[in-house]
Amino acid sequence: MIVAYGVANLLQSVAAARTTVHHTFDPGLLLRLAGHRTYLVGVACQVLGFVLAFMARRDLPLFLVQASVAAGLGVTAVLGVLLLKWRLPLAELALLVLLFAGIAALVISAQPAPSRPLGPAGLVGLIVALGVIAVLGFFAVRLHGAPGSVALGSLAGMAFSAAAVAARPLASVHSTAEFFRDPLLYLLIIHSIVGQLLLGLAMQRGSTTAAVAAMDAAGAVPAAIVGLLLLNDKIWPGREWLAAVGFLITLASVIGMTRYAEPQHHHAVAARRAGARPAPTPADRR
Template sequence: MLFGLVMALAAALFFGVAMVLQALGAQRHSPAADGSGLLGTVRAMVNLPFAAGLLLDGLGFVAQLIALRSLPLYVVQAALAGALAVTAVLGAAMLKIRLGRAEWLGVAGVCVGLAVLGATAGAEGHRQPSTAFHWMLLAAVAVIAAVGGFVWRLREPLRAAVMGALCGLGFGVVGLAVRVLPAVHGMDLVPLLTDPATYALLAGGAVSFVFMTEGVRGGKVTTATAAMVLGETALPAVLGVVLLGDRTRPGMVPLAIAGFAVAVAGALALARFGEVTPVPEAAAADEPTRVG
């Protein structure tokens, strides 16, 4: 379990740094200049900061997969939301962004909440849903993608909120899919290749990534990120307990709920740090600036 906790925190670190790089890269390309369609989204990804963020996302995804195979889903998803604390501290240290009292409280809340979750978490549940649930995960990705296509041209801030929520739900599907994947023995990949959960994982990650990129490009990143945090933590945590059998240590359910709530609340307080704007050199030389 300790190794799983380390991997969950490593995933948060990788995703937090990647968020800074991807926001910097994506905000170089506005929807007005590149178009609001899928081609414009692809153009927003073709630059060095965004590519570096993609590499870190890949490392974070591997760490997430390892963590999900040994920890309850609610712990891992809360840790991933804690990536915003990494983003906020990194922005303060490297981009000369001044954190206010609320932001530092948010960072502290994430840290305290995750510490409590780590101390109260039991082993991952070993309950395996039926094959129908695996197909339901794949169908859920299709529904998320369809809804995203429908709301693509909505006006802000509604568009950002819906895109962020869909992104979070997609990442939640990814977490659930990882938990129900069959074990691989040696080089026998047939069980993986024939399991719909494998394709739910891949498609869910891709769809979520596109929607989050659109939220960043639309300018309402605080709204999108807050919706993403709620989408990727609340529902997957409940499903992990109800369907997969995730549990806390004996007698620690109230403390675990409190830790989860504090960690998510801290992440929500830091939601605006999904938007990182480069500081002009002249301004940076005079005084640190705030995000907002």
């Protein structure tokens, strides 16, 4: 799952940077992105990661699965350095090491357990969250540069977090008929589509690493809290401190990378080139 999400982030960011920047909350962006083969391959990797994460949520607590999704940011950064010649400072490399150390602590402390049903109140909460995210996204899309990238990435993380909350009890359904009748399935799909749109908009505005880091940070905390309070997420007795430290280290590492991430935005490069003085023509020389 971690590797699949890391590759997906990289490929989708390349496609998003090659698409005209959108300044409205336009679902047509997804159709334009779908015209890029790179984006479609990235979506395929994301679907693979999504399926693996869905299977993991059947027994593993959300604080582990959602934090592990954040580790995909490390894979994205490494692939960006190797394939796209991104520059990562030593501070960001240190944060990558801390990121994987935090994930390891969460793996050791997480106790597998099936989910409890979410209940009618939980369904209403997911519907309300969808409306709030959509309204905030309508206004956040007007932001430019790094603020727009972080704001839209954070909203994407909240949408994916809500999708994770829906997926945890849905993964415990025993029959196919019950699976397709469950309203959680359709809330999961809608939240995922909204999150995908917001992430595409975020990647157009600034650093890929910053957008994905903001998404992971905003998506990890709500899902972890809901999982522990409502969905029967458990920690091995005596390892609560390790889970807390691991979660904080993971979250701090992801947030820290938003500060040190070097902008990789291709549109900014294109704008600088467009603003450069053209070379003189023979007529100009005369």
